[in-house]
Amino acid sequence: MRKIASSKAKKMLIIIFIFSSVLVAAWQLGAGDYFMARLIFAPDREDLGEQRQEEIRKDRDEEITRHEGEGRYSSEQIPPLDYTVTVVAEELEIPWEILPLPDGRLLVTERPGRVTIVGKGSIATIHDVRHIGEGGLLGAELDPDFEENSFLYLYYSYEDRGEVYNRVSRFVFQEDSLEEETVLLDNIPGDRFHNGGRIRFGPEGVLFITTGDASDKSLPQDLSSLAGKILRINPDGSIPEDNPFPDSPVYSYGHRNPQGIVWDPDKDILYSSEHGPTRQDEVNVIFPGKNYGWPIVECGEGESDFEDPIICYTEFTLAPSGMDFFPGQGEYPDQLFIAGLRGNMVKRIALDDEGSILDREPILTNWGRLRTVRYHEGNLYVATNDRDGRGIPDETSDLILKVEFQPD
Numbered sequence: 051m052r053k054i055a056s057s058k059a060k061k062m063l064i065i066i067f068i069f070s071s072v073l074v075a076a077w078q079l080g081a082g083d084y085f086m087a088r089l090i091f092a093p094d095r096e097d098l099g100e101q102r103q104e105e106i107r108k109d110r111d112e113e114i115t116r117h118e119g120e121g122r123y124s125s126e127q128i129p130p131l132d133y134t135v136t137v138v139a140e141e142l143e144i145p146w147e148i149l150p151l152p153d154g155r156l157l158v159t160e161r162p163g164r165v166t167i168v169g170k171g172s173i174a175t176i177h178d179v180r181h182i183g184e185g186g187l188l189g190a191e192l193d194p195d196f197e198e199n200s201f202l203y204l205y206y207s208y209e210d211r212g213e214v215y216n217r218v219s220r221f222v223f224q225e226d227s228l229e230e231e232t233v234l235l236d237n238i239p240g241d242r243f244h245n246g247g248r249i250r251f252g253p254e255g256v257l258f259i260t261t262g263d264a265s266d267k268s269l270p271q272d273l274s275s276l277a278g279k280i281l282r283i284n285p286d287g288s289i290p291e292d293n294p295f296p297d298s299p300v301y302s303y304g305h306r307n308p309q310g311i312v313w314d315p316d317k318d319i320l321y322s323s324e325h326g327p328t329r330q331d332e333v334n335v336i337f338p339g340k341n342y343g344w345p346i347v348e349c350g351e352g353e354s355d356f357e358d359p360i361i362c363y364t365e366f367t368l369a370p371s372g373m374d375f376f377p378g379q380g381e382y383p384d385q386l387f388i389a390g391l392r393g394n395m396v397k398r399i400a401l402d403d404e405g406s407i408l409d410r411e412p413i414l415t416n417w418g419r420l421r422t423v424r425y426h427e428g429n430l431y432v433a434t435n436d437r438d439g440r441g442i443p444d445e446t447s448d449l450i451l452k453v454e455f456q457p458d
């Protein structure tokens with residue numbers, strides 16, 4: 051009797067051993083990452099399941115109700131914007147940045163690692179890209195002298211010895227391909243969450259870079275870390291002599307996950323949008339050397355040590371990503387346009403001549419999650435993003451929209 055029991059136990063042990071070995075082998079071969087990538091970060095609608103779709107829909111409807119309750123905007127002084135929407139690109143996968151090229155075409159980054167030209171298709175895959183969670187191929191920018199030097203800058207996540215980092219690289223854009231990668235800045239801490247990733251040239255020809263806290267709250271207040279910062283570098287990767295901290299690319303700090311940055315070209319003001327922890331999404335005016343508070347303060351708490359946001363949404367979650375500046379015309383004042391992911395809208399922030407900031411009724415509220423906006427020659431281009439793991443992919447998903455305004 052005892053003998054039989056012990057042989058049964060042996061068999062069980064062998065089965066458990068084989069089963070665990072298979073699990074470990076599957077894990078080693080990346081099954082975990084495959085599962086995460088396929089089901090969580092870039093799912094198709096069928097993969098989500100009815101229950102998850104229902105959760106997402108409920109959450110979105112609640113968010114819209116919260117936004118209506120916020121009551122922060124009115125149209126008293128500015129008429130609503132009339133506009134028409136045309137789909138100019140579809141079947142994309144998490145389009146993250148839109149860049150109008152001088153020849154009139156649009157260049158788009160797709161988070162899994164592709165650089166795509168609208169109307170032509172993918173022209174390059176960045177093989178070092180690690181598409182993990184919110185990380186992947188993110189921001190892009192053209193050199194101010196692009197027509198002379200053909201330089202294109204990209205911000206992307208990569209992996210080194212099992213750790214995720216982000217880097218900014220410069221490429222030469224030649225005959226619809228990307229050549230000669232030069233790494234300008236790397237070892238920016240990365241993670242599944244909070245990678246920042248927007249890059250923009252400022253009026254002085256220096257490059258601004260937004261970085262997230264990489265899910266480590268100790269980094270944004272640490273001036274020796276590149277995480278949770280807005281960085282400023284020369285186009286060749288060197289550090290500008292007039293940066294606020296000597297020999298450091300850090301321009302401002304105490305950021306959680308800024309994903310939008312833009313200049314008001316006339317007034318020389320730098321704006322940045324930033325994801326808050328639970329709601330508390332911010333729009334900040336960025337000054338050199340200033341501390342924007344994370345993780346010590348959320349929104350503004352009147353602490354003199356920290357720079358308060360000019361706008362903080364406390365009643366609903368916008369989840370702001372890319373932003374752009376809409377120059378005033380006719381009866382419309384200058385405005386900031388901010389793409390909202392969870393908010394499913396483009397926020398309009400009116401900036402009047404007295405410097406007051408007024409939240410206006412949003413546009414594009416029926417297109418799902420919106421990743422970025424780009425104003426170009428009178429039109430707005432917008433990337434929709436429901437394949438990023440947090441939306442329900444449908445016919446409005448992962449498109450580039452062209453928005454044409456018809457001011458009276």
Ligand SMILES: [Ca+2]
Nearest residue numbers: 342343344349
């Ligand atoms: Ca802040």
